[in-house]
Amino acid sequence: MVRDYSAFLLGAKTTQRTPTVLEGLGWSPVFARQIDADALTATPPVRVLSVHRSGLQVAGDGIEETIPPGPEATVGDWLLMERARPRSSQVLDRKSLIKRRAPGTGREVQLIAANIDTVFVVTSCNTDFNIARLERYVALAFEADIEPVIVLTKADLAEDPASYVTAARAISDRVPVVALDARGDEPAQALVDWCKPGRTVAFLGSSGVGKSMLSNALLSAQAIATQGIREDDAKGRHTTTRRELHVTPGGCLVLDTPGMRELQLTEAAEGIAGVFEDIEAMAAQCRFADCQHETEPGCAIRTAVDDDRLDPARLARWRKLQAEDAFNSASLAERREKDRAFGKIVRSAVGAKPRNKK
Incomplete structure (x- = not known):
């Protein structure tokens, strides 16, 4: 059966109606502008829900499967899936991209997530709270043209949660700050303004600050495993081991991410x-x-x-x-050029040294 993708194209009538499957996955005019109806039918759009070594888990209209690795994609990307050659599927231009310098001694860029609308930068009202780290995450969001919101968890356990709120607000007057108890229904109520149907939100922060607990609160289920923090230093234990998109009952897409021990900015x-x-x-x-x-x-x-x-x-x-x-x-290229230039200087200096006479 040939599907009718006319509702996904730019200029389609926007009367009150039930969102399409693709719109429920975050499809918007940003992506519709990049393709026509014929291409949509030949190469159906799918969104990357998670990335594994074995391939990409994708979902679309009537599609939910894992395709082989090949497209240089990250979680949240939209692909035009080539049925015959899925490795050749095209990645649509992104409206936002979160990236960092990959951990380790190299300087490669690691893609974290694409097409995110709001980033919840999560930290706790305890010794995990760190202004410098929050500034990094906010800069990451600003560079990606994503709306950042600072979320302070464990406010119910802090003696003076207002001091943490004041310090977080001093980072930028463009960033809202929300203090809450990550348990129960409070997160869903406090974050409702950013979690609309078809929008994609991501939780970023250290391990053990409550990212998975917040995700579960929005999902109304214990879909993501959680662990507590170490009592001696308030540091978190890794719970989430991979980035994966989940759909809430209200139609918002939620990305839970592993805690980042290192966040090196690049091109920011x-x-x-x-x-x-x-x-x-x-x-x-x-x-x-x-x-x-x-x-x-x-x-x-x-x-x-x-x-x-x-x-x-x-x-x-x-x-x-x-x-x-x-x-x-x-x-x-610049680094290699500098390395080559330095190598020439060293070789020239070594060659200019007088040889030892025997």
């Missing part, structure tokens, strides 16, 4: 600037365009520090993220 200059808008504005007022904010005369940033208008710790975090991003963002 705009996201960092978004988190540190106050410092960026000060830098624009420096006398010299190439001011390094050290000892140069007319440095607006140093003046702000001296006048107690800028916290030196915040300035240090801005510098650190900028340096890290610049280092990680250097392209492979």
Whole structure:
């Protein structure tokens, strides 16, 4: 049977109706603009629900299966599935992409998730709370053009939860902050404004902060295993071992993710600037365009520090993220070119040394 995909195309009438299967999976005009009706029929769109070593778990209209590895896709991607050659399935242009530098000694980029509408940056009202880590996650969301929301769990156990809320709000006035108890019905009520039908949300944060518990609260089921934290240091145990999309009873798609021990930013200059808008504005007022904010005369940033208008710790975090991003963002070609140039210098220096006389 040939399916009618006309409702998925840009310009289709938007009268009150039951969402289609694809719309329930997050299909929107962003993707409809990239394809016509004939292509939709020949290569039906499917969304990647999870990625395994054995392949990609995908779902679409009347489709739910695992296809072999091949397309360079991540969780949340939309593919135009080639039935005869699934390895050649096309990945549609993304409306958002979360990525980081892959853990380890290399500088490869690891894709985390695609086509996310809202990121819930989760931390606890205990010793896990870390401003620098929250700034990283928010910069990651800003760079991906995703709406970030900071969610503070274990507020019911904290002696002074208001202090955590105040500290989190100081990160950016563009980021809402929600403090809650991750158990029971409170998460579904507190996060309802961001969890609309057809929207995709993701929980990011360290292990043990309650990401899986929050996901279960939205799913109204114990669909994802949970574990407690270690009592000695409030650090979490890994529960979620892979990224996977789940559909809530209300039609929202939820991505639970494993805790990230390391979050190295790459190609995130705009996201960092978004988190540190106050410092960026000060830098624009420096006398010299190439001011390094050290000892140069007319440095607006140093003046702000001296006048107690800028916290030196915040300035240090801005510098650190900028340096890290610049280092990680250097392209492979640039790095190889620098390595070759350095190798030539070394070889030239070695060749210029006088040989030892026997």
